[in-house]
Amino acid sequence: MNQEQKEREAACCSNDRLSQEIPVQTGCCDTRDRSRETTESHPDSSVLEYRVDGMDCPSCAATIEKSLKKTDGIQSVEVHYATGKMAVGADDAAVHDAIPKQVRKLGFEAAPLQEGKSRETYNVQGMDCGTCAMTIEKHLSSLPDVQDVQVHFSTGKMQIEHVSHPDTIRKEVKKAGFDASLDRGTREHSQEEKKKIRISTTTLSGIFLMLGFAGSFTALPGFLVTVLYAAAVVTGGFKPAKAAFYALKSGSLDMNVLMASAAIGAALIGEWFEGAMVVWLFALGTTLQNRSMERTRASIRSLMDLAPPEAVVLEGGKQVRKAVEEVGIGDVLIVKPGEKIPLDGEVINGSSSVNQAPITGESLPVDKQEGSTVYAGTVNENGSLEIKVTTLAEDTTIAGIIHLVEEAQEKKAPTEAFIDRFAAVYTPVVFALAVSVMVLPPLFGFGTWGEWLYKGLALLVVACPCALVISTPVAIVSAIGNAAKNGVLIKGGTFLEKAGRIEAMAFDKTGTLTEGKPNVIEATALHGSEEGLLAAARTIEEHSTHPIALAVTAYAEERGIPAENGSHFQTMAGKGAAASIDGIDYFAGSPAWFQEMDVFLQEAGQRMQTLQEDGSTLVVVGTRSRVLGIIAVRDTIRAHTAQSIQALKQTGLPETAMLTGDNRGTAKRIAEEAGVDRSFDELLPADKVTAVRALQQEGKRVAMVGDGINDAPALASADLGIAMGGAGTDTAMETADIVLMADNLEQLPRTIRLSRKALAIIKQNIWFSLLTKAAALVLIFPGFLTLWMAVLSDTGAALLVILNSMRLLRTQ
Known part of the structure; x- marks a missing residue:
């Protein structure tokens, strides 16, 4: 090469x-x-x-x-x-x-990579518990044509590496009691779900149960009542029984095994009503859980619907409507006022305000003109725009966000991993206990076989840890999906949990708390008018590309002060710039440069000292004989900074700190304006890591917030790294645990509130699940808890856990 x-x-x-x-x-x-x-x-x-x-x-x-x-x-x-x-x-x-x-x-x-091997992603329907995912994994792993398979209950997705046909994979998943379809993209999956027609065996089972129950109060023969109950068991229990068979075959004790065992056991001891009620309640609970989980999983899919499926492309002077998948890089789009932008691109003609909230979470529209970057899914508010496409439909920023968020939702948080380990021990232990309850008491003459078999069957139902297992992942999926829709990428449940426990937050100053570019804060004329001072300064600085020169030029332009006719423009490195105006040499530069030229500066001495102590850089404008005036330039605080810091404190964050390389005076001023509690000043880039560790040594969990460009070491050293400006900064996406897509801190307080609420809901779910199980275990032995009540407590608890977690989808 x-x-x-x-x-x-x-x-x-x-x-x-x-x-x-x-x-x-x-x-x-x-x-x-x-x-x-x-x-x-x-x-x-x-x-x-x-x-x-x-x-x-x-x-x-x-x-x-x-x-x-x-x-x-x-x-x-x-x-x-x-x-x-x-x-x-x-x-x-x-x-x-x-x-x-x-x-x-x-x-x-x-x-x-074997010849013909492919790695595909499937959407799996019907999973309502983590053990369902485990059953599918174990079953598919036993197939010789499958090299690797990972099933994620939280997102309803399966990644599989195999050498067989996709139809074979779908059939094998079907055998295990679930439905699978190739994931052809978020938009296609959403449309596929809307078109799908489900045949409800739950309804049919419920009808047979109701008829049997009604018949038991009439003159209907007893065997017909039993037949109706049996029909309810068969119609509602066929799918769980089939799934239970493959679960047992793969060595998994999932909820289908436990429920099928309870229903069969109830039938064997003649409790047909109990068996039918178990099957119907289980089927009903499963249906409700599936629908609730689909709503949770769809929280991130709805992002794709923000980008329109078609775009208006300019071809040969004509406007042609095309599917976004057919639009290539370099094509020119026409986006009219009120329309959504279909693809990422660069504005080449026109100006407008664009609502970027779907990508960045910003509350106010952003002005766009020629050269500005725009994103798919954002809304063009007023002017017409011509946009040159820079990325294909599958590679847009919003598609990338969805991909990263779905990956994040599949990563297990520490709490979730612990619960999974607990459930792996809990289920077989309670299963063994249930078998012991069925066999040992009657064997030693304590009660009848039917009585203890019934209690053992109830214990089998209680052995299902469904509510406990889903207590954490559903909350995490909901929280991460909510954050993504508001312009915040949380890269996994681990970081969501960490954000909820943060005790101190350190901020980089330049580009994070401040704009990161100089702005004119004051122009003081010593001789002549302020307009004359700015006109001379603009004339000199317009021919320089130095950031300070650009700030001075922009300041004069904002006030409508034109440049004068100048000539002989030159730039002196480290000093300033000069030009000839009406045959007289004018200079704009540092005070030291004018001192070299023996120009008298004493009349502005006190003001200059005050401005310099305040962290300003001074631009002196004058001739070889006198000073026209002084322009003070400094980095200014961002519009949302003070408000965001105050909102952070209202979330209960104990401490905020600022890290900067500026001198103590400048650091103190910015810290006061921003409202941070303390500042670390005169730091080299490596010293920021030391400052973060100093906070950690005080016993605090520390988050570091930076722009992701030169703050990577500090972001990595902190307990939690937060980068902002992800929509325009590639490095931010790589280095941080949480990414604020907007180039400001506006969404940071909301993220901390969301994380803390997620932690609270996870704790609520866990305690509710454990207490429900404990209560069921206690009530079984006195005979207060019937078999169908045990099923109701299990499926009901799981459903309540899901609904409680779904509150995070609406958290503001």
């Missing part, structure tokens, strides 16, 4: 966090193209592709490449972080066999 090709590949593969997260299958990053290219370069070598797990940054890929290239027998190595793939050209098969072991020594995992 020549140098030009390598540079082109590097440019393509290092775009941003979103492109790194979404596997690239086409274009210059396609490993198949590179494999072909490598084979042509080394005709005697065989090329194999590997999937590499564990790479969390492009430097990992570079490490693997450098190491393998030093190995004898390896002709070429191409590792692609964006796709998680590696193409290796080697002399013989023995060299290929040793590659996974060598990669493992470097701290990563590599597995050969």
